[in-house]
Amino acid sequence: MTTMALGKAINAGLRRAMERDAHVLVMGEDVGKLGGVFRVTDGLQKDFGEDRVIDTPLAESGIVGTAVGLALRGYRPVCEIQFDGFIFPATDQIISQVAKMHFRSGGRLRLPVVIRVPFGGGIGAVEHHSESPEAYFVHTPGLKVVAVSNPVDAYWMIQQAIELDDPVLFFEPKRRYWDKAEVDEDGSADLSLAAARVVQAGTDATVVAYGPMVRTCLDAAAAAGDESRSLEVIDLRSLSPLDLPILYESVRKTGRCIVVHEAPRTLGGGAEVAARVTEECFYSLEAPVIRVTGFDTPYPPARVEEEYLPDLDRVLDGVDRALAY
């Protein structure tokens, strides 16, 4: 067991994957000597060399586009997008090329490309550094999309993502990079990459979250517990595909569902959760699925981001609304 921060856990997971398979490459802006602006790739270039840890020119389409070519040659590139807001120049390569290559080749070609994206707000950053762009990729068939919430998952999920032969968008909650936990590096993953997890069992309402909001929701559940409200908190982990049975089971039990994310509300991940849960648990629902989310505005200046982002109180407010129905 090692105490690890989330960012460090991804670093350790990357290292493990690189040791295991010489075809695993890391590429992106400043991933080399600097170790990435969040130090997630710290030390990797020193140990694996400049051929495997590649400081690329400054262009995201180029990063993903050349990763496609490397993957076609048999490599397993792990691309780093420096910040969420800078994934958009790579959209075409991701949506029209990465997502479709396996399909359009009739299964002949595989693209084991992982695209790591530090995402979300709450760190007082300037514009374009606090975005939550996951929904764009969840809406794109052919991509797998995961979001990690804690160091243990981070350590295992990055390795699972690299091992997968499908392309994976790997979202990392940047404001939780320094969250710590015990990681058993000699153990093994306890869940598949596509599985959701009940992180706290409860009976009164189901709170669904992923990435940075999982901790927020656990805090909310603790606070609610003090008022003797029992919240079940589910960490989605995989946004595409969604692990739906676990959601349905929980909502059938609690009858209430609150879904929480930082991304704007309209067509954010919560819309899909709400639609599916309602489709499948229609007669169990005591209230409509409540969405506690970022607002439908551009991400605001840092001094007002606390008002934009869901926090413990807004989650509890959502729970109240669900219970009041």
Add this chain to the structure above:
Amino acid sequence: MTTMALGKAINAGLRRAMERDAHVLVMGEDVGKLGGVFRVTDGLQKDFGEDRVIDTPLAESGIVGTAVGLALRGYRPVCEIQFDGFIFPATDQIISQVAKMHFRSGGRLRLPVVIRVPFGGGIGAVEHHSESPEAYFVHTPGLKVVAVSNPVDAYWMIQQAIELDDPVLFFEPKRRYWDKAEVDEDGSADLSLAAARVVQAGTDATVVAYGPMVRTCLDAAAAAGDESRSLEVIDLRSLSPLDLPILYESVRKTGRCIVVHEAPRTLGGGAEVAARVTEECFYSLEAPVIRVTGFDTPYPPARVEEEYLPDLDRVLDGVDRALAY
């Protein structure tokens, strides 16, 4: 009154807007002499010159990015993206620049940019020519997103979009370009750009659609009428913002809602309609909102697109499922 095909109606609307305001420009690939691959800009370069109808270099980011600059200089550019699948290279300019400029300037700058996108399938095209990418933009605050379904709306909505000081993604149902209707060019628009329309009143269920699926749903409603089922069909027209009151009113009356689009189901526009309608009409709903949509796969080869796309029968099947609840 003039009988006009939908594509021709947009052409006429563009012409009107260009006559009215010398700052209106048309720009894109092949919009000049060729008049666009769908002839929507036919004759405009001849009449307004090469300075106002600009054949651009072949790069979508360049088209939108320079349109931003032109708009900042006081022009009102109307960009054509040749096909839905080719909007993705422009994603960064649209999402990080166009959508945010007014907001980040504290309201000082306005970007009256219209981005026209022929979209959707059903025309037997090769890959990347039948996509329905509207959800990506609906999820992006700061953009307005509309989809036209018929020549009359097309004629007026393009003019309204150009007049608006907000950026507008203007989706044109390419397989309906040849649909005809009477257009009264001397009249005036009967609805605001953001308004939805009840295109057929009914009592048993509400069918919500936009763009190419409106006609499909009207056909379905006619067929259902033959079996004495009364469907109310709503044409959303505006996808962002949604005209929610009209939806709520209808669903409160019918108690059932079927939402139809070509885009993949997961986080397609239907997810938001389902989530909102359920939030607001929870006690009126006799059944969960049913989504009749494209599947969560890349758009398939043309010979199997009929199976991918919602059609009259699949809409009726959705209605059956809603009514059977």
Add this chain to the structure above:
Amino acid sequence: MTVETGTPAAGDARPAGDDPELVQLLTPEGERRPNAEYDPLVADVTDDDVRGFYRDLVLARRIDTEAVALQRHGELGLWASLLGQEGAQVGSGRALRRQDHVFPTYREHGVAWCRGVEPGLLLGLFRGVDQGGWDPLEQNFHLYTIVVGAQTLHATGYAMGIQRDGAVGTGDPDRDTAVIAYFGDGASSQGDVNEAFIWAAVNNAPVVFFCQNNQWAISEPLERQTRVPLYRRAAGFGFPGVRVDGNDVLACLAVTRAALQRARDGEGPTLVEAYTYRMGAHTTTDDPTRYRLAADLEHWKLKDPIERVKAYLTRSGGADHQFFDAVDAEAERLADHLRTFCRELPDPAPTSIFDHVYVEPTPPLVEQRDELAAYLESFAAEEVRS
């Protein structure tokens, strides 16, 4: 309102009448033109080889005309014709070694032919039964890329993989490997293509950028993409560019051989601009009379890539009537084969939509597949009942 366009900063984007920078080894009249730099690269080419090129050119064109005919007969939804570009495609295609890897656009039927891809399989995409029916790993010929320019980055990444495999600069002719990326004059404007130049230059990657400048991007003439010759773009990124007569199969062979060898030797990328002309419509849905003059076509007909090889072979005695007739006959047989192949291409099964979205089907997709299957079943059941 007038636009001040001023004088373009540099010369014209097109070669002048007798441009010394345009590499040409065979004149339109079929005369062999000496070239100190490039002659050594084709010194090994025998008459037999030239006959082979002639056959390639004719068969590539025949595939093309047959596909156009199949489209006219409703068997294909669309076709992108290579008419006029056979010289560029066969010349570059025949410069490749087995281990080299090709990233084509949607128009490289002639290159596909040289690589040995079953020509019938090229039709699937245009017939709408698949999105590329051949195995890209078999002939090292990637799927057609329709999103203009995107494949140049794939090619560059692939070339970086070759470097990491140590398959560059070893001196072993069967090991050293190059990549060739095809794209058009229009594509040269895309960000992706320019980023590919940057990646290739910075990494000194073994990739040849082969631009078929057919002077049109659908309806837009070359001048809407550049004011200066495209091959010069390369120098600004730090690697050589060369302009070749794209209608001269021999010159294309020589120039591409040189570029590929540079790449295999670890000397880095080259940009080849093959100056040619799109003799047909952009695709079968296009109507070029809306935007260009018939006179232009007449002018370019005189530069036909096949005629000049025929003239050369005739003139040099390298081939006679019998040979030409035999090739024509073979072309007809190929056309027959294509027709049959096309009509026999199986339609995909409806639920095949769900195949290969992921390596393993995900539960939500299985659910949707079952939903579609049950729905289609219900019709079948109804039909049986009625």
Add this chain to the structure above:
Amino acid sequence: MTVETGTPAAGDARPAGDDPELVQLLTPEGERRPNAEYDPLVADVTDDDVRGFYRDLVLARRIDTEAVALQRHGELGLWASLLGQEGAQVGSGRALRRQDHVFPTYREHGVAWCRGVEPGLLLGLFRGVDQGGWDPLEQNFHLYTIVVGAQTLHATGYAMGIQRDGAVGTGDPDRDTAVIAYFGDGASSQGDVNEAFIWAAVNNAPVVFFCQNNQWAISEPLERQTRVPLYRRAAGFGFPGVRVDGNDVLACLAVTRAALQRARDGEGPTLVEAYTYRMGAHTTTDDPTRYRLAADLEHWKLKDPIERVKAYLTRSGGADHQFFDAVDAEAERLADHLRTFCRELPDPAPTSIFDHVYVEPTPPLVEQRDELAAYLESFAAEEVRS
């Protein structure tokens, strides 16, 4: 596994010791170096003007050091320092005419100063109270663009608008207008920047691309972006490129004046590569000791853009102690002003989040705003109760 990198196709991306292609008018020692081409462009520059530049340089640096200090004191979340780049920014900034339009990156504080933007307003973005607090239409100084390279397309489009307004090539010095787009060496790799080159070339647009090559894109040295000098990129796109000593305010003035005038005259775009060095960290969160040597810094300290002007003025008798002291005193007053301005920048109201998403608020947004307002109210109400 080794990567064959071979020999780069062309020379080094950096100028050699005494590069004749590097335009320099003032040596690091403050000596005036004659230059036949560019001397005429600064022939009108008086000692008074040079004193003005000195003042600009010192004040720009003082704004910067104060902002760094404010960040250290927690008043700003972040700051991107221009340290070392004052010469490039003041030289180019002072070449502008009133009607010219500027599209900056996040680092152009010195250009903002020259344009007359209230320096306190530059802090808002970094303090997190706004995303650019100045009115871009007032000083023709656009908002800072953080997405690397995106602004070059905006600049080019704006320049196309100028052409359509007929404000180019008229010969009227108050009417003819140019645009200047700032970007970095790293940005030169972005597709957008290269597309901007294409648009500008094809349209002969009145835009100057001003690349401050400070040799670093965060931790990546120039060699990760190019193997050849960046200014040469332009020729491949069909317009001139020029490399100037970015630490020489006079040379930057001359070169930018020439480029802007070309643009205003309707002669089209120019790429200026201002070769300089980022003396500080990339931003206040960066730690450059991880990736570069202190020795480099020492080397570049000798080329300081301010010291050489001071040496020149001293040497030429153009200024004395009193002048330098006065500028220093003014700098301190400016720093005071900044501190005060910064601390007084109002925090945005919570519901201001909903302002200016659209020109008119949409009903769903009004609903969300009301939702937030009511929610915040509920706390206020609770607080009152308790």
